[in-house]
Amino acid sequence: MRLQDAVGTHLAHDITEIRPGEFKGPAFRQGHTVCEEDLCRLQRLGKNHLYTIDLEEDEIHENQAAVILARALAGDGIVWRDEPKEGKIGLFAGRNGLLKVDISALSAFNMVEEVMCATLHNHTLVRQGELVAATRAIPLVMKRAPIERAAAIARQNGCVLSVRSLGRARAGLLITGSEVYHGLIQDQFAPILTEKIHALGSQVAALDFAPDDAEFIAKVIQSQLARGCDLILLTGGMSVDPDDVTRHGIRLAGATELHYGSAVLPGAMFLVAYLGDVPILGVPACGLYHRVTALDLVLPRILAGEHVGRQDLAFLGHGGLCRDCPECTYPQCSFGKGI
């Protein structure tokens, strides 16, 4: 209808105003009753006609659709409000922790023409209140059926998005290497690893040293377990020299599962093993010289209770190359943003 005839009618949708560099947002909200004074502003926004909508029995409005979609996408640890802005609903972290995104469900959801949801990467560390995803329907008005189908697809594994809190581990640090053990060189690793562990909310419950001796290493691992450590990080002896016996030590200690090597640079010699339920991480020397390595990609996931196996280490490859920027901006970069 023409603008002049629109006084008294309700707006069918938010009307956006853009002042470049200044403001982009709703000048008028959906449902607003148009009055005489609005006409001037609407004209300035370039609106000479306004549209009303008559919904059919089986149709819904974009705002209703957004609510249906948000409800289906959001899982544990995700919060959102029933306040669509320009048809969009934001999904936020309800707690600190690790963002989990079900990528195949998300993609199947996005294949439904009438909907979309954009998210941060799977495995991103997020703080409470952070925006992690947003969803909306694409058309202004649509049939209910595809929206309900998209919602059903989002629920295929329960939900698409969730935030898992990081558990508080009692970590054991085991610094291996004969030169360090005998005091010939000073260890740099313990303070670095301690800081990383504290930053993730866990504590260091034990700190031990061992020479390049597989049996000695195995005994210390056992001892740390006996002292109540539920996560063990080993450094040193991860490379290819004949006296790099750390992983033999881990095996001797009784590891039931061992994956040596990750598709990450730096950190290709990273190791993940399991002794029963206890994760054992082998940290290669690059952890001394690089701010971020494979360890930083895997440790939050381990603390969030994930079982990291061979496939997970392999799938880090896409996005697993650190660009070694002069000024490191991790995690605001492509490193670790694979699957």
Next chain:
Amino acid sequence: MRSFEELLVSSASAHGHLCPGQVVGVRMAMLGCRLIDLDDPSRRDQIKKLIVYVEMDRCTADAVAHVTGVKLGRRSLKFMDYGIMAATFVNLETGEAYRVLSTEESRDLATLYAPDVGKKRQQQMEAYKRMPDSVLFRVQEVDLPINELDLPGPTRRKAACSQCGQVVRDGREMVLEGRILCKPCGEGAYFHHAREITWPDMNWAPGSKTRHAGDGGQEKACVLRNHLLLPREFGGPWQPVPEKHSQ
């Protein structure tokens, strides 16, 4: 109903190979049966309640027929030549009918559901096993009144073609300008230029001691031109008295 894995092995064996179409077909059938509340359609008490319409003559169709036990000759399998990857499952008792369509986007999602599988075909098959029904299919509830002449059971109608005398069953005859005709006479058939032949080696019967001739090809050609038997429109000199075929 047997498990998905068992059904897939058996279906692939019956069809002749294992392929993505088999995976989709087995799942389509399982979903269809669940929708119409028949959990074991090949069981005696359920088999007569089910009719399935398949809309394509592809691997998937074989899998659907195999899993549900429907058969062309039992009139429980109907083939609608649409070239669409869909099948409709009808519960004759309740009248419910659901059309299950395979989605095109499921193909595009293969790399996401099976990123760990390298080869394209294997990846597709594995992905089709992992994605839920909601991604693999769309479902429509449909109205599907079934003509009595299409239902399983003995033949309810026979008619004879007024042109060639052929008996046509089940109401498949045509009426053209008041005349009853079989489809070949009425609108043309899928074949052309039918020539009746007599073949000496047609004396075999089960249990007979006559061997099949190795090469009847030459002989078949000789008797083709037995014009005494052929009506004018097939190249012969005579207008015949139509033979009554009985079975």
